Structure formats: structure tokens, C-alpha cells
Amino acid sequence: MPGTKLDDIDRMILAELQADGRMTNVELAKRVGISAPPCLRRVRTLEEQGFIQGYHADVDARELGFEVQVFAMVGLVSQAEADLSAFENRCLSWPLVRECHMLNGEVDFILKCVAPDLRSFQRFLTEQLTSAENVASVKTSLVIRGAKDEPGVPFDVLEERLAMEA
Amino acid sequence: MPGTKLDDIDRMILAELQADGRMTNVELAKRVGISAPPCLRRVRTLEEQGFIQGYHADVDARELGFEVQVFAMVGLVSQAEADLSAFENRCLSWPLVRECHMLNGEVDFILKCVAPDLRSFQRFLTEQLTSAENVASVKTSLVIRGAKDEPGVPFDVLEERLAMEA
């Protein structure tokens, strides 16, 4: 069931909603070239099947007073599965940690964090992160400026790829 | 003008739309405790003022065939402003690069990349990224698994913060 293949229209829908998640269904239908009812059915199906996992407004963190963004590379003492997931759970409970990814290589995790200012972050860093159980090392890097931030799927690449197969 | 302060209702709106960007305006109005028309006006204002920068569907990259996610740390030869922005522009043109942040410290940039498979990524890495002008070093780390991915603002932290001031 959760492996049903998508057709061109489905991919167009995903691309459009990734670009503008609040587009009305009639506008969406117009763009992908079908009428509103089947378009809405497709969207619902894509949601149910997990191709669409949710919709979010992009809120400007800086405007809201979160001036600081930091990447933290974390090394653990033990990489036993129980210890890995223990650390992941701790990350889930830290609101300043927005992303947590397990990596291969020297570093075990990379975290993307936000904070109102450097002081707040330093306090989080020393009182929470570095002093957390099983944490061996933490290296942090301040984000000086963001040049690109487009989470999601590069649909143009996907299309090229499918064109190849045909 | 773009510094107008937000009140509690505005922040609630932002929090709700960050959590569910497709919520209807009437539902939103109900949740924040005002009627629909003023609620819609507030949303529009928040959009115009840039507090809301857009809306996006969360599309599952894996389901669409992008199995690989990689962080790349890039060091440049020259950090002159012209060279920095030249590199940023190149990142903008690479669809596999979804995020590009300039950092302090030893590394100049961190990139978040996606690719259909390792082979595709290796090719991008060798043919594009490492061979790009002014690039001195690239270290990559494969994402083994994701533990947390909640882009946006931690509104719970923001509330605590505002409660302090009062």
C-alpha cells in the first residue's frame, strides 16, 4: 500500500505545494491541469500515504528575537544503540535544538540550534549539552549568515531522472 | 515600520501556523480567541511584515527517491567578500544543495545536500563541489538517521522569555 507509484500529476502537486503550501485547491487544480475534485482527492491520498508529512508557515526567527543560530558537532562516549537513542531523546526535549542528525565519521551527531543571543546559547551549551551524560565532545560553529535555505526535494532533478529512464 | 511589536495573539497565530500551515482561518481564529475577520487581517499583516515568509508542504524526500542526505563542510582558499558570495551563488545554482550557511571557525560553509543515491552524490562532490573554483577542502558526513527535524521557532522558549520581562 505505501509503495504506490506516483504519476506526473502527483509530482506536480507535490512540487506546487512544496513551493506554496497554502495554495487553494482550485488554483492547484488549475496549475496541474485537472479539475478541483480529483485534485483534492490526490492531495488527501498523498497526505495519507505520507508523501506529504505536514504543512508549516516559515516564521522568521530573527524577527522574533532568535538572533543566533549554531551548528554543534557532538561526539559521544558510547555508541551503543541504547546510548544513541538516549541522546536523541534528550535532543527532542531541548527546545533550542531544532534538528538532530546522526552522522557517520568522526562526529556522532550534528545539531542545529537557535537562541535569542549568544549568552543564552552559551548557557545551554555549558549547562545542558556538554554536561549531558555520555557526551564526550562538542564543537560549535556560529552561523554568520545564511545563503540558501530551501528544505525539501529538488523536483527539477527528479524530473531529469525520470526522463532518463524513459 | 518593520519593527512593529507583536502581541500575544500574533504570537499565537505564528505558533499555530508554524505547526499547521494549512489550518483554515476560522479554525485559527477559534484557537487564538478572536473572530475570523480580524484574524485574517492579522495573518495578512504578519505576511506583509515578513514575520511569515511563506508556507510549504513537507514532502518526504525518501519516498520520492532521495535516499541520501549529506552534510558537507567547505573551506575556501580566499575569504574575501567577493569570493564568499561567489561561492554562495554557486550553491544557489546547485539543486542538490538545499542549505548553505556561512560559519565562523575553521570551516567556512556548511551545506546540507540530498541525492538519489551515493553514486549521484559522489559525482556531484567530485565533479562540481570539490572542483569548484576557490574551494580548498571539503569534508562530508552521511546522515545515518534523523532524530529531530523541526525547523522554526521554539515558541515555548519565547513565552518564558516574555514572561520574565513582565
Add this chain to the structure above:
DNA sequence: CCTAAATGCGAAATAATATTGCGCGATCGT
């Protein structure tokens, strides 16, 4: 090759939602 089930579309009707146009009370500055 033909038929029956299944699939997906679109027109039309109905239910919700978005959006506009006011009038009203609260707040603010003088």
C-alpha cells in the same frame, strides 16, 4: 475479441470558508 470490474475524471449541487463593508467600544494623546 468481448465483457465486467475497477479506476479516475469532471459537472453539478451543497457545505464551509474567505473576504469585504460597516458600526461600535476601548484606548490614547492633548
Add this chain to the structure above:
DNA sequence: ACGATCGCGCAATATTATTTCGCATTTAGG
């Protein structure tokens, strides 16, 4: 205290979402 300003909510209208249903196309047998 008073006029101006601001933001709310009611009511009316315009759009959109959602359901229902019949039709065409495809699919799997026979």
C-alpha cells in the same frame, strides 16, 4: 473630558472545499 485612532465582531457576499454521481478509459479474465 474629547476627538481621533485602532481593533473587534456582525452581517453580507464571493470563493473555495467537499460530496455525489454518471461517464469514459483501462484492466483482467474468459
